[in-house]
Amino acid sequence: MNDQNARFGWKTAIIIATAVLAVAGIIDALSNLPIISGFVPA
Amino acid sequence: MGYKAASGATEDKTFSWTGLVNLIRPHRTELDIAARPSDGLIVFSAIWGLATILSIAERTWALGGEVGIAIAASQWITLLACLALIARPRQTWLLGLIAAAMAAQYVYRLPVISNNQTIAFFMNSCIVTVLGVEIVRNRSIAIDRDEAYERLRVVARALLAVMYFYGIFHKINNDFLDPNVSCAVSLYDPLARPFGLDQNIVGRYAAIASTFIVELIAMVALYWRRFFWLGLILALMFHYIIPLSAFSWYMDFSCLVFALYVMATPREVSAGLYSTVVALLRSLPVRSPGNAALLTLVALLIVSTLIVYFVAQGYPPRAQKLLWHSSWLVVWAVVGGATMVLLTRAALLAMPYSEGYGNRQPLWLYLFPATLFVTSLSPYLGLKTESSIAMFSNLHTEGGQTNHLLLNPPPYIASYQRSLVRIVDSNDGYLRRIAAGGGYEVKYELARQLRDKPGAWVTYEENGKLREGITGKTIDYPHPSFIESRFLAFKPVDFTRPKVCTH
Numbered sequence: 001m002n003d004q005n006a007r008f009g010w011k012t013a014i015i016i017a018t019a020v021l022a023v024a025g026i027i028d029a030l031s032n033l034p035i036i037s038g039f040v041p042a
Numbered sequence: 043m044g045y046k047a048a049s050g051a052t053e054d055k056t057f058s059w060t061g062l063v064n065l066i067r068p069h070r071t072e073l074d075i076a077a078r079p080s081d082g083l084i085v086f087s088a089i090w091g092l093a094t095i096l097s098i099a100e101r102t103w104a105l106g107g108e109v110g111i112a113i114a115a116s117q118w119i120t121l122l123a124c125l126a127l128i129a130r131p132r133q134t135w136l137l138g139l140i141a142a143a144m145a146a147q148y149v150y151r152l153p154v155i156s157n158n159q160t161i162a163f164f165m166n167s168c169i170v171t172v173l174g175v176e177i178v179r180n181r182s183i184a185i186d187r188d189e190a191y192e193r194l195r196v197v198a199r200a201l202l203a204v205m206y207f208y209g210i211f212h213k214i215n216n217d218f219l220d221p222n223v224s225c226a227v228s229l230y231d232p233l234a235r236p237f238g239l240d241q242n243i244v245g246r247y248a249a250i251a252s253t254f255i256v257e258l259i260a261m262v263a264l265y266w267r268r269f270f271w272l273g274l275i276l277a278l279m280f281h282y283i284i285p286l287s288a289f290s291w292y293m294d295f296s297c298l299v300f301a302l303y304v305m306a307t308p309r310e311v312s313a314g315l316y317s318t319v320v321a322l323l324r325s326l327p328v329r330s331p332g333n334a335a336l337l338t339l340v341a342l343l344i345v346s347t348l349i350v351y352f353v354a355q356g357y358p359p360r361a362q363k364l365l366w367h368s369s370w371l372v373v374w375a376v377v378g379g380a381t382m383v384l385l386t387r388a389a390l391l392a393m394p395y396s397e398g399y400g401n402r403q404p405l406w407l408y409l410f411p412a413t414l415f416v417t418s419l420s421p422y423l424g425l426k427t428e429s430s431i432a433m434f435s436n437l438h439t440e441g442g443q444t445n446h447l448l449l450n451p452p453p454y455i456a457s458y459q460r461s462l463v464r465i466v467d468s469n470d471g472y473l474r475r476i477a478a479g480g481g482y483e484v485k486y487e488l489a490r491q492l493r494d495k496p497g498a499w500v501t502y503e504e505n506g507k508l509r510e511g512i513t514g515k516t517i518d519y520p521h522p523s524f525i526e527s528r529f530l531a532f533k534p535v536d537f538t539r540p541k542v543c544t545h
Contacts (some may be wrong), residue, residue, distance in 0.1 A: 001369055010164075014275065014390060015390065017280065018386045018387075019281070021279060021379070021382070022379025022380065022383055025283065025286050025375050025377070026376060027236075029286050029288075029371050030349075031236040032235065032236055032286065032287075033371060034288050034360070034364040034367045034368050034371070035368045036353065036357055037287060039232070040361070040363075041289060041290045
């Protein structure tokens with residue numbers, strides 16, 4: 001099998017972007033918890 | 043039997059930075075360790091189990107017997123089966139048991155309002171049917187998992203397509219496009235608030251536009267193999283973010299979509315995901331990957347609860363429901379995020395997708411998505427407005443008028459939505475809230491609710507006449523037929539314009 005995907009390319013960039021989104025999501029969740037905002041979900 | 047060891051998978055159980063870096067810089071050679079195409083069914087089973095747990099967690103009162111002992115018993119059995127399925131995801135009978143229990147509960151509870159429970163019902167019914175056909179045909183409970191996988195993935199893909207179609211179509215209305223009231227903005231604002239961007243008009247319009255763009259790309263890409271990865275990744279990001287707004291529970295819905303995507307992806311993607319997950323779980327100091335998955339989930343819930351408990355100390359006392367929601371939100375942020383990254387990685391790793399979608403499957407399989415498609419047209423036909431994939435769409439179709447831009451006036455084939463009453467007062471909390479907001483009810487729905495609540499009375503206005511103290515016995519509306527009582531449910535009607543976002 002080719003191993004071209006191992007180099008840093010656009011696929012790696014997308015994976016990193018989703019990882020960054022996941023980290024941002026955790027931070028966002030922690031700073032926007034219903035117990036903080038007091039918002040009663042719809 | 044737990045997760046099968048992936049032949050050739052790394053046996054190195056110790057943590058290494060190289061391994062972490064390789065997660066980000068994948069090697070296509072990893073694909074070689076994929077054991078079988080139906081390994082996707084294993085990952086699906088685990089995520090389906092989690093989605094069901096999240097659904098049960100939203101309705102904890104049902105576990106306590108508030109809606110009957112039968113439902114409570116079924117919920118507990120399903121919950122335990124879900125935990126077992128996460129630990130032993132190869133056990134097809136557990137998947138069948140969960141699907142049967144959830145489908146039976148749905149039928150018992152009809153009419154059901156929840157849209158995601160409706161989509162889950164169609165998938166659960168399909169799982170039960172496909173497994174049942176296998177058992178009858180083979181005259182054995184030994185299921186051909188490969189064949190079951192091939193059949194279920196056709197339905198999973200079609201259900202996603204129907205969901206995205208209506209996710210777009212119902213939102214083509216004046217009020218969803220209004221940045222002051224759009225449901226897209228209701229989700230955007232709490233997400234953007236930590237970054238100080240919640241009032242940003244560009245961000246609000248971007249939220250509205252991106253809803254259409256993402257759902258359109260996701261729907262088209264489901265059937266455009268070359269760009270499947272693009273739709274998948276956008277959809278994963280979209281559905282990962284939605285619950286984080288905390289505007290509603292949403293987590294079971296997003297998890298359900300993730301599970302359906304695991305089935306709908308090309309085989310090599312779901313098999314690659316399976317291999318990676320097994321390799322990661324094997325790096326944990328637990329004997330079986332299945333047990334590792336279950337223990338990780340339980341540990342995560344405990345840690346999340348502790349975090350939420352300590353954070354809560356700095357704020358005014360909140361309802362128990364908010365503490366519960368917050369704890370699961372943290373779990374979702376971690377588990378959903380990890381699933382998003384790993385599925386994205388597997389999708390990119392497997393490119394270009396070499397194989398076709400497989401053999402032609404029986405046409406009866408399409409009855410499940412086709413039924414969902416037809417019933418979701420109901421709001422425009424004057425039938426039910428609940429459970430039509432019109433959640434958070436700002437859609438209004440009642441009283442012979444609609445805010446929809448394409449089907450105006452709505453082509454009613456039934457008159458239920460024409461007969462409306464304005465709620466003035468009631469001794470029932472739900473109806474009193476509608477009255478406080480100057481809201482209306484479809485008269486059929488009001489009669490149904492009053493007959494379900496023998497002690498309730500309501501004062502309402504109909505055609506300019508005030509009717510006071512009306513109960514289920516005195517309301518002048520015919521008793522519904524069996525079919526009507528099982529399938530029709532209507533949202534409260536809001537004539538204020540612009541129409542604010544509601545469920």
